[in-house]
Amino acid sequence: MNLNITGHHVEVTPAIRDYVTGKLDRVIRHFDNVTSVGVILSVEKLRQKAEVTVHVRGKDIHVESEDSDMYAAIDALTDKLDRQVLKYKTKAADHGHDSLKNHVAES
Template sequence: MNVTMNFHQIESTPAIKEMVEKKSSKLKKFFNAGFDLKWTLSVDKGGHHSHTILAADGFTLNADSVKDDLYKTFDDVVAKLEKQLVKKKSQAKDHIHRQRPEIQPETETE
């Protein structure tokens, strides 16, 4: 798991970094191999904004959250990513287990 953090109009603190790492570790259960997670944290008139991009083998997921509390945005983003990963996993499982139609061999008539 490779986590990168970008801060816009907000100061980077060890507490924020620690909380992002802790929340990001919840996503490990969905992967056997590694994945990249990019967090962009910012503050504007609307409140605290967290945008996350998760890149793994062959797919990319995005999640956004805007709330009054920065730490609540972490929970919201991770919940959204977990929901997307569950959906992705079920789609992959369905694709693997779907039955292929049997092809009837052609019989030669002479």
């Protein structure tokens, strides 16, 4: 997995890099098909914004989060990403099983 963390108007310190990596590893550990992950951390006035794009086979999952604290924005981002990943996994799993059920029912 290729992880790219960039900062717009904010310096990506080793502490922030480790925090983001730790949070994303928990979410992506359940996923085998991740090819790359792009994280953008930005600051606009008093808004701290975190964005992530997870490239998986067949789809890109994009999530954004804003907060007054960068760490809180990262936490909210990982929660949203976790929900999106679970949604993608259940859709992929259901899709395969539905076609099998329909085929058996028609026979």
